[in-house]
Every structure is written in C-alpha cells, then in structure tokens.
Amino acid sequence: MSTSVIRLKTSVQESILELLNEQIGMEAQSSAAYLSMAAWCYSQGLNGCGAYFKIQSGEERDHMLKLFDYIVDVGGLPVSPAIARVEKTFEGLRDILVKALEQEISITQSFNRITEQCHKAKDYQTAKFLQWYLDEQLEEEQQARRCIEIYDLIGTEDGGLYRIDKEIIKLKTHEEK
Ligand code: OFO
Numbered sequence: 001m002s003t004s005v006i007r008l009k010t011s012v013q014e015s016i017l018e019l020l021n022e023q024i025g026m027e028a029q030s031s032a033a034y035l036s037m038a039a040w041c042y043s044q045g046l047n048g049c050g051a052y053f054k055i056q057s058g059e060e061r062d063h064m065l066k067l068f069d070y071i072v073d074v075g076g077l078p079v080s081p082a083i084a085r086v087e088k089t090f091e092g093l094r095d096i097l098v099k100a101l102e103q104e105i106s107i108t109q110s111f112n113r114i115t116e117q118c119h120k121a122k123d124y125q126t127a128k129f130l131q132w133y134l135d136e137q138l139e140e141e142q143q144a145r146r147c148i149e150i151y152d153l154i155g156t157e158d159g160g161l162y163r164i165d166k167e168i169i170k171l172k173t174h175e176e177k
Contacts, residue, residue: 010074010076011123011125012074012123012125013121015121016117016123019114020070020126021079021081023067024064024067024068024071024078024081025079025081025082026107026110027060027064027107028060028064029083029084030060030103030107031061033087033099034054034060035053036086036087037090037096037099037100038053038056040090041053041165046093046165049168052168052169053100055172087099093161094148097147097148097151101141101148104137104140104141108134108141115130118130147171150168151164
C-alpha cells in the first residue's frame with residue numbers, strides 16, 4: 001500500500017495564506033526591480049549606488065524567503081513566484097531613487113492591508129509575524145527618503161553625482177547617521 005503525504009489542517013485561513021503568497025510575489029518583484037536599478041547604476045559608473053541596490057535586492061529576497069518559511073511552518077503551500085518584466089532604463093539616478101521610495105511605500109501599504117485582514121480573521125499569530133515587516137518597512141522607507149535628501153542636498157553640480165554615489169552606499173555600510 002502506498003503512503004501519501006498530506007498536510008494537516010492549518011489554523012491560518014486560506015484567504016490569509018493567499019495574501020501571504022501574493023506578498024511573496026511582491027517581494028520577488030521588488031528584488032528584481034532593485035537588481036535592475038543596480039545594473040543601470042553600474043552602467044553609469046555609479047558603483048556605490050549599484051552596490052546599494054544590489055544589497056537591497058538581496059534583502060528583498062530574504063524578505064520573500066521569510067514569508068515562504070512562515071507559510072511552510074503553518075502548514076500551507078508557498079509559491080515560487082513568477083516575475084513580471086522589470087524596467088531597464090531610467091531617466092537618471094533621481095528617477096531611480098523616487099521609484100525606490102514609491103516601491104517601499106506600496107510594500108508598506110500592502111503589509112498594512114494584510115495585517116488588517118489578520119485582525120479581522122482574529123489571526124493574531126500571523127499579525128505578530130507581520131509586525132517584523134512593518135518595523136522593517138519603517139527603516140526602509142526612511143532610508144529611501146534619505147537617499148533623495150542626499151541627492152538634493154549635494155546636487156549634481158561640480159561632480160556632485162560622484163559624491164552622492166559615495167554617500168548613498170554609506171547608508172548600507174552604516175557610516176551615515
Ligand atoms: Fe521587502 O520591502 Fe522593502 O522592504
């Protein structure tokens with residue numbers, strides 16, 4: 001007689017699992033978008049920003065895997081997400097920095113929505129898990145805003161882009177604060 005492996009019932013509602021899986025897709029898309037931003041920066045000689053976005057891309061993948069692991073832990077089935085095409089050309093570094101901030105804001109809004117649904121479903125365990133992401137988003141939005149401030153404060157006159165590039169990577173190496 002063959003044995004089949006079945007997943008036991010989970011306390012996390014199917015609708016919440018679906019939202020978490022959608023978030024996996026969002027984190028993967030974010031990771032891909034940041035990698036594309038890194039590629040563009042490197043192509044412009046902006047190696048500090050290239051490194052900044054490459055690190056950010058890795059962080060987004062980590063966020064994705066943390067969600068993946070949680071779904072496994074609660075007995076659900078996580079997805080391996082499909083990635084939509086990402087933008088490859090940008091108007092300039094400031095355009096990228098603004099897009100990065102907008103991306104982070106939409107991710108924060110998404111986590112707020114999922115957390116709200118968890119509260120409605122009385123799924124306090126998942127809501128507690130999501131608190132880590134909300135804390136992380138506070139930091140990520142702050143960092144994305146700081147990049148734009150650095151850009152605007154230094155300006156692009158007199159080799160400013162070179163200095164902006166040097167300052168932005170410091171946000172990841174924690175030399176700036
Ligand atoms: Fe994972 O979104 Fe930024 O963080």
